[in-house]
Amino acid sequence: MSDLAMNDNLDDNTMIKAPAMEDGNRGLHYEENLLWEKERADRPGVDFPQPEGMKLRTGFEARGDIGLPQNSEPQTVRHFVRLSTWNYSIDHGFFPLGSCTMKHNPxxxxxxxxxxxxxxxxxxxxxxxxxxxxxxxxxxxxxxxxxxxxxxxxxxxxxxxxxxxxxxxxxxxxxxxxxxxxxxxxxxxxxxxxxxxxxxxxxxxxxxxxxxxxxxxxxxxxxxxxxxxxxxxxxxxxxxxxxxxxxxxxxxxxxxxxxxxxxxxxxxxxxxxxxxxxxxxxxxxxxxxxxxxxxxxxxxxxxxxxxxxxxxxxxxxxxxxxxxxxxxxxxxxxxxxxxxxxxxxxxxxxxxxxxxxxxxxxxxxxxHGGDGLKQVSEDAVLNANYILSQLKDDFYAPFADSPCMHECIFTERLQKENGVTTLDVAKTLIERGFHPMTVYFPLIVNGAMLIEPTETESKDSLDRFITVMKDIANEAKTNGDILHENPVSTPRRRLDEVQAAKEPILRWKDAG
Amino acid sequence: MSDMQYTNEHEWLKIDGDTAVVGITTYARHALGDIVFLELPDVGRKVAKGEDFAVVESVKAASEIYAPVTGEITAINDNLPDNLDDLKEDLDKGWIVKIKMDNPSEASEYMDKTAYETYTAGLE
Incomplete structure (x- = not known):
């Protein structure tokens, strides 16, 4: 985290300054500890009054430490609100995850x-x-x-x-x-x-x-x-x-x-x-x-x-x-x-x-009515074909000899000549403020990138995505090594998926 | 390794008498990406040609490994699940199973190294 700006003003948190993003994902990101890591042993989250004339049946003295974190209500609320800002959903921005139909929920x-x-x-x-x-x-x-x-x-x-x-x-x-x-x-x-x-x-x-x-x-x-x-x-x-x-x-x-x-x-x-x-x-x-x-x-x-x-x-x-x-x-x-x-x-x-x-x-x-639903599917297909037509010279489109339906598919073939893979494209999209498309699926297409825009995206929104994808294709040609580094602005960089699969840590353990 | 044979499904096999030693190719290894898990069959299991007998799982996908010949599995490479880096085109370390063939002529239909390289070049 050394290259990222830190701010000691926030009690136990770090603020990460992220660069401006094409898709509105700009401003401050919060680093956030686990609830257990936030607590302080000398400071209980809630004070219960001592009941007079009754045997105490709850709390540390009666039951011993059962390993629950001690945080106050505002601390707990902030913890979850901060974590929620790490989330990316269709309500944040464009979400072109193929085969998932991530459309707006009216x-x-x-x-x-x-x-x-x-x-x-x-x-x-x-x-x-x-x-x-x-x-x-x-x-x-x-x-x-x-x-x-x-x-x-x-x-x-x-x-x-x-x-x-x-x-x-x-x-x-x-x-x-x-x-x-x-x-x-x-x-x-x-x-x-x-x-x-x-x-x-x-x-x-x-x-x-x-x-x-x-x-x-x-x-x-x-x-x-x-x-x-x-x-x-x-x-x-x-x-x-x-x-x-x-x-x-x-x-x-x-x-x-x-x-x-x-x-x-x-x-x-x-x-x-x-x-x-x-x-x-x-x-x-x-x-x-x-x-x-x-x-x-x-x-x-x-x-x-x-x-x-x-x-x-x-x-x-x-x-x-x-x-x-x-x-x-x-x-x-x-x-x-x-x-x-x-x-x-x-x-x-x-x-x-x-x-x-x-x-x-x-x-x-x-x-929507019957006619509205028909327009939904027509617009979904139109949007996918717009992306296909705009990107098919920049990314290899294996089935572009005919129009696609509601989603379009590209592969890493052109980028691979410069050592850039589908995973690099996906991680760079994150860096540029977009949720990636579905990657490496379907399995029959090597290095697949499956893009489903849905009908609820405007042409402006599609054009921003297309611009970034074209930038990535250009960068792959001229300066592909940079793409291996992405994402750099996120709270976490590339995760070790192999170790996560082989040696998963499924619960919090006290490091001490 | 020049006398290895190769299948369309990216297994390699090496014939040793009436036994076929089977593994997966370097091409398959690269296509799968980082491998995290290998499930081996039991020794003694009968397999038919084309039947899946093992599962290899990577961060991208889970894929089946198919028997190139019909017969009985006489040995499995117990060492592999804990040493997944060895899972490659390597007769000594990378083999997955040995199959005692019911019909050795089945093994004659597969590609040699040159033909397999031409085949995989066409898949890219």
Missing amino acids: RLNEKVARLPGFAFAHPMQPASTVQGALAMMYELQNWLATLTGLPGVCLTPAAGAHGELAGIMTIKKAHEVKGNTHKTVILVPDSAHGTNPATAAMCGYTIRSIPTRETGRLTVEAFKEALGDGNDVAGMMVTNPNTCGLFEKDIMEIADLLHKADGYFYCDGANFNALVGKVRPGDFGVDVMHINLHKTFSTPHGGGGPGSGPICTTEELAPFMPSPIVIKDGEEFHLEEDGERETSCGRLRSFQGQFGMHVRALTYMLS
């Missing part, structure tokens, strides 16, 4: 989620007292069914990967009911999110990989080879558009072949932001898919809420979905009881799912 969502009827509803209240909340969930089910073209909707999965689990459990249950015990294989392209093969393995399936490295897309030929006679194939898990940001052009033919072999098509909905209002996945052969409410319908990581991953299914698969779903009976709504739908693959979690996320997603849908 504050109207928050206002509606705080309406007392939603915010204070308890999951154990009788259905008759929460008819409005259940009607809201039912309406969300209808919107999702309309947007996906898949009529069965179950809102309970609590995250994207949980939705994948729900989807594959649904497929497994359907095969069980049909007596298809010989179907033990799930096909997964090698560009898939890691959660796809992990989900299939969790459900007891064997994974057969479909190679896509050549073109970044699934081909009918590679699919046929992986399918074989199809006898052992229970289904396929495909993300469309895929993790290279490309629409799978042959998907209908592939889905037909899969269906002829009595397999089901699971679509990973991670990239649904490119399709909403434009394409209904049910129309290109999908049997079941999950929707990341917290991506496609706002509230991304660190921008609103926990995850929420409802699934949508065909009429054929709907009987096998997890329970509970919201049912409308005349004018009354109720949540399914356990066992009410005998063919269900069962209950995945307590209660009804991430209710607060359901409110926010429906608010987002209603405030």
Whole structure:
């Protein structure tokens, strides 16, 4: 820290002066100790009065030191507020993390989620007292069914990967009911999110990989080879558009072949932001898919809420979905009881799912309307193509022969000639005030940089990012060694990821 | 090392009688980045050609290592998990498993060093 300005005025802290950043991340950063390191042994955080005539049952004298830090309330508040300034979120600035759809969370969502009827509803209240909340969930089910073209909707999965689990459990249950015990294989392209093969393995399936490295897309030929006679194939898990940001052009033919072999098509909905209002996945052969409410319908990581991953299914698969779903009976709504739908693959979690996320997603849908949602995906695709077109001469773009969907992909190929890697580009973006893109994913693209701008970024914001990326490409050519040093202005520089993985320190230990 | 053979999936193998000694290539090592973990199979396990038998994990990703031949694993390199720097194209220190081949002719289809170098140059 010797090269950074220090300030002794702040009790036990150091101020770090960071240079001006392109993306508004300027000013003072605070160095901050752990709570344990801040405390002083001679100064308790709170003074309790000595109770008269009673035996003291709390505090150091009665119980001995149990190793909790002794800090006062203002010290504790400042500690956490300072730490929070180290965080970077979509509310700070541009967050082009590919495959994560880090879009702005409209504050109207928050206002509606705080309406007392939603915010204070308890999951154990009788259905008759929460008819409005259940009607809201039912309406969300209808919107999702309309947007996906898949009529069965179950809102309970609590995250994207949980939705994948729900989807594959649904497929497994359907095969069980049909007596298809010989179907033990799930096909997964090698560009898939890691959660796809992990989900299939969790459900007891064997994974057969479909190679896509050549073109970044699934081909009918590679699919046929992986399918074989199809006898052992229970289904396929495909993300469309895929993790290279490309629409799978042959998907209908592939889905037909899969269906002829009595397999089901699971679509990973991670990239649904490119399709909403434009394409209904049910129309290109999908049997079941999950929707990341917290991506496609706002509230991304660190921008609103926990995850929420409802699934949508065909009429054929709907009987096998997890329970509970919201049912409308005349004018009354109720949540399914356990066992009410005998063919269900069962209950995945307590209660009804991430209710607060359901409110926010429906608010987002209603405030945009059908035409607004269509514009969302059109603008998301436009923004990604703008970045692709502006940077494709500076960074190698492996699939730039056709437009991309909502995200675009570059590699380190041009920079590597000067010894500069994808990691150097990412770390330099941090130095220049931007959150990096997704790096080294998908695995089929060497040194991948996957950029997803989302529709909520202005052209000005995209232009600032493009300018910095062009600067980095130029620096790589002329003065690449500097890039290996980045970041220099952050409270910590490059961390030793190898040691962190090999010898993790998982709890605080007294150095003395 | 010139008589090593190489697979599309970046394993090397060296044939010693009816046994194949298997490791991963220098190219794979560089592509993976810093390696933090290696999971070895049990001795005695039967593997089919193309089946994954070990997992190597780096700071970037976890990757499977595939058996280039069908047979039984007769030895594993216990030394490797604690000495990951040795995991390289090195017959003495870098081998991962030895596989007693059911069908030695399977080993004849792989690339020699020159062909493998041409192959990896095309991947960049």
